[in-house]
Amino acid sequence: MxxxxxxxxxxxxxxxxxxxxxxxxxxxxxxxxxxxxxxxxxxxxxxxxxxxxxxxxxxxxxxxxxxxxxxxxxxxxxxxxxxxxxxxxxxxxxxxxxxxxxxxxxxxxxxxxxxxxxxxxxxxxxxxxxxxxxxxxxxxxxxxxxxxxxxxxxxxxxxxxxxxxxxxxxxxxxxxxxxxxxxxxxxxxRNSVAVLTGNETEEQMQNLSEDVFRYFGLGCRSVSKLFIPKDYNFDAFFNGMYTQHQIINNTKYANNYDYNKAVYLMSEFDVLENGFLMIKEDESYASPIASVFYEYYDNSDDLKIKLWEDREQIQCVVANNFIEDEIEFGQTQHPKLWDYADGVNTLEFLSKI
Incomplete structure (x- = not known):
């Protein structure tokens, strides 16, 4: 039966x-x-x-x-x-x-x-x-x-x-x-983003490294873009990312890192890097392997509006008490059965065809 x-x-x-x-x-x-x-x-x-x-x-x-x-x-x-x-x-x-x-x-x-x-x-x-x-x-x-x-x-x-x-x-x-x-x-x-305030704990930043580096950043739930306040100090971010520094020992990842770094340098882009990750100011959501884009925000309300307007490009928003349906630091790659890709309820679709 x-x-x-x-x-x-x-x-x-x-x-x-x-x-x-x-x-x-x-x-x-x-x-x-x-x-x-x-x-x-x-x-x-x-x-x-x-x-x-x-x-x-x-x-x-x-x-x-x-x-x-x-x-x-x-x-x-x-x-x-x-x-x-x-x-x-x-x-x-x-x-x-x-x-x-x-x-x-x-x-x-x-x-x-x-x-x-x-x-x-x-x-x-x-x-x-x-x-x-x-x-x-x-x-x-x-x-x-x-x-x-x-x-x-x-x-x-x-x-x-x-x-x-x-x-x-x-x-x-x-x-x-x-x-x-x-x-x-x-x-x-789609890509995923993290909203930072500068008040994150050391543990939260280490957890964020899991959202950035798991699956080498190839998943739609991988964080490829940061939104940061104007006076943001990247030291805490890089300290958190350092827990994943062994990733550069993967040959394919290292080749992508070297290639994308060369492209950025030749294009004279302003890039910060730590030997295994580059960050670059960019309005795009999809960053190349071994790099994360960032964008400054002036106030929370404007950013919430932007995230809503760009929702078709975003899979997950990692944040701390910022927005409805946000995901905790370090949890993007642990979806539940009812966390549907692109927010489209697959079971509901299948119940109606």
Whole structure:
């Protein structure tokens, strides 16, 4: 019997399986269903994912898995799905086009479609193609009725009823044209910002370094822009960032740092840097790897208006008692199941198609 209850159980069991893989240790546990079939295989898939994409370090892969372990509990899943009227509409085939900027970045869309009772047709990014098919296979073993519901393809998408697509601003324009006759959620590039006052604690600034550097700043929830008061002293910021100075030991990151530094120097931009991070005054939200942009603000009310006007470009606002729906320092990469990308409620969309 394929029901919301059985699907919640399946994803809860997947969470149990993933709990064996953390940054502290990767260790086989007793009483995990189908472990003899899947544990060693998933370890191997993690290794392949790391080799296939050097941005996907072991640390970042396991960090992502830890987050999903915490999210996929029965209580979280029930709280999440109970807010929507799921399973009342006819099951549809939903195509999901995934980004590949951070590990398992498309998992939330996959989870949303499957738990809603629809079938999913997945088109993955070549940058992140190893983990999800393996986890889907685990789900099919735990709940055999899901076998008919999950398809991966590298071909042209056909026969679907609705689509969820994530890409750059350029690909989003293509998606909007191509899928104009289908119900859709189409996500564009977004970045996250931090609002600083100069009164932050040392701990808050160290926590902010996690928002800046986790996944090398490649996620839409990564802070790439600071808003600072006119007389801001950057010493506290750089002191906080120093906790992540080992990042320069990653060759790909170091190459980006050197390249972007050379570009800034040749362009004679006024840049502050500390050997592994550059900051530059710039009105843009999307900063290159190894750099963070900053912009001055005169008063809080004007900044709140600006953030509201630019909300289509912003994923998260990190701040301390500044704005509604702000995120605490260090928490951008720990979204809950109901923290929807771009603020679009995926479950609500899926309940109405």
């Amino acid at each position: 394929d029901s919301i209850k059985s699907r919640i159980t399946a994803f809860h069991k997947l969470g149990d399986f993933l709990s064996q893989f953390s940054r502290d240790k990767v260790e086989k546990k007793d009483n995990i269903e189908h472990n003899e079939l899947f544990f060693d295989g998933f370890k191997h898939q993690l290794k392949i994912a790391e080799e296939n994409n050097t941005w996907f370090t072991k640390e970042n892969l396991l960090f992502s898995i830890e987050n999903w372990t915490k999210a996929l509990t029965t209580s979280n899943l029930i709280e999440w799905v109970s807010s929507e009227n799921l399973g009342k509409n006819e099951p549809k085939l939903v195509a999901v086009i995934m980004a590949g900027n951070i590990p398992l970045v498309g998992f939330h869309d996959f989870l949303s479609v499957v738990i809603s009772g629809h079938s999913v047709l997945v088109k993955q990014s070549s940058n992140d193609k190893h983990l999800l098919p393996f986890l889907a296979k685990y789900l099919e073993y735990v709940e055999p009725e899901l076998k008919e519901k999950i398809t991966f393809t590298e071909e042209k998408l056909e026969g679907f009823d609705a689509v969820i697509a994530t890409g750059s601003n350029n690909t989003a324009r293509y998606f909007e044209y191509y899928f104009k006759n289908k119900p859709s959620i189409i996500r564009k590039s």
